[in-house]
Amino acid sequence: MTIYVMLGNLKSDAFQTIDDIEERDRKAVKIMESLGGKIIALYYTFGQYDFVVIFDMPSKESLVKFLSIIGKFGTVRTETLETIPADILYKISKEI
Numbered sequence: 561m562t563i564y565v566m567l568g569n570l571k572s573d574a575f576q577t578i579d580d581i582e583e584r585d586r587k588a589v590k591i592m593e594s595l596g597g598k599i600i601a602l603y604y605t606f607g608q609y610d611f612v613v614i615f616d617m618p619s620k621e622s623l624v625k626f627l628s629i630i631g632k633f634g635t636v637r638t639e640t641l642e643t644i645p646a647d648i649l650y651k652i653s654k655e656i
Contacts, residue, residue: 563600564623565641566613574635584635591629595622 574581589599596618603612617623623640630636 561616561618563616563643566638567609568611568636568638570610595626
């Protein structure tokens with residue numbers, strides 16, 4: 561599986577129903593798990609982004625499905641980064 565980092569912002573619709581945020585997070589977890597993924601960590605942040613999610617997904621297809629499903633709700637805007645384990649970079653750096 562691949563670990564991803566999602567940086568996100570809550571859109572105005574999310575703030576209009578901010579009291580439901582915990583339930584929305586639970587729904588996102590259920591959707592991710594139904595696609596074979598797992599949330600490793602979720603943090604709300606100050607600054608350019610409102611939240612950071614670190615998660616594991618079994619395939620790019622599952623990732624695209626997840627992003628498409630949560631995108632349909634219209635409450636968040638996200639940027640998702642695919643990670644590279646440090647040991648892989650260390651190995652490659654010794655080969656070049």
